[in-house]
Amino acid sequence: MVDLVAVTLVAGGAVLLFFGAVLSVYGVGLLGAAVGGGIAYLLGPTSLPGVGIEGSAATAAAVPVGALVGVIGTYMLLSLVISAIGFVIGGYIGMVAVAPALGETGLVVYGIGVALGVGTGVLASFLSKTTMVVVTSFVGATLVSQTITADEFVTAKENLSPEPLLFDPVTPLVLGLFALGVLSQFGLFKLSYVTGLIARLPGARRLRDRGENQQS
Template sequence: MISTVGLADGGLVVAGLVLVFFGAALSVYAVALLGFLLGAGGAYTVAPALLGAVGSEGVVGLAVAVVAGGLVGAALAYVALSFATAVPSAVVGAYVGLAVVAPVVTDGGLLRYPVAALGGLAGAVVGVTLTKFALTFVTSFFGAALASGALSASAFRAAREGPTVEPLLVDPLATTPVAGAAVPLFAALFVIGLLSQAGLFRLGWVTRLAAVLPGARALDSKG
């Protein structure tokens, strides 16, 4: 019998692969998916503390909070593409600052949070000014983290139980056993995502997809 955790991990991997290979090409659909995942993940992580404060603990309350957080994230993401791209760009920028840059330039502790804030600010600026590049980078990065298993259901559960962000930090050079070999799966998927999405733009498939998908629109030339 397939466990709930197994289904959740499978869903995260599938969502990650969609973002890796087709993120920027799917335009507002990708932004909405990012918004949903970020909203649901955030709600899943902080909901127990908030629900406990108002006396609404339990599985049902948590499920409602996760779905509501995801829907709010998706709705906000759909409002305006450039603004919506800035939000996940800021999140990923802060994440990169915290997980990748901070360990290099600081010894940990409180100093890593200003680095994360600067990363988030830089990500937001890039998201607004270079929409196409930002969405390609963000969807490849976040998708690779999900598809490689670096951001798994167990990682979100550990972050919720802390609560702490440590289980959600990805080592970009970490290896994953694949067919008996240690493969830097996250890094490989991230690079593949960047290249494949750049290829979709160059071949004109982005415009074709935008013409077919209801409500979608091709990204402008920025980035």
């Protein structure tokens, strides 16, 4: 039997992997919807019983609202959101990949994570498009490879802990998909018909690396 939830996650991941940044602010909105919906999925069943909504009904009510809030938030605070995304992804990679590679443990791990997160957050404010190519490729690779599945989300929700969502980001499959996504997305930006289409999409030109020519 086909697992529709798993198929949906993989399909959404594929869209992010290959087209996230090409869709410009729409890619940011999709990411915002995924983050907002995911947070609502984790917190809805524990926060809505107070208003008389419980169980699956709480989840069904919370996820669309969380997704909508995520989309609105990304559009209202686009630059801040991109920098925050850069900080989170950079900090995560710093803690789970860079620090272990350097043989560091304890509080030093958090220091490396914060330092790398701040650095990537600052870079993200100047390189919006590049940041979104990297971030959407990373998230897409995670979902397509099923490194994080619906079961992990369920476990995280039940335990109220992010631990089940943590994983090794340098596995060959994730790295391979990530590289494929980055190369594909940067390649699409070089195609004249794609750049022409993006130039006509409402709001799409807001997502650019600093110094790129603004087309009217």
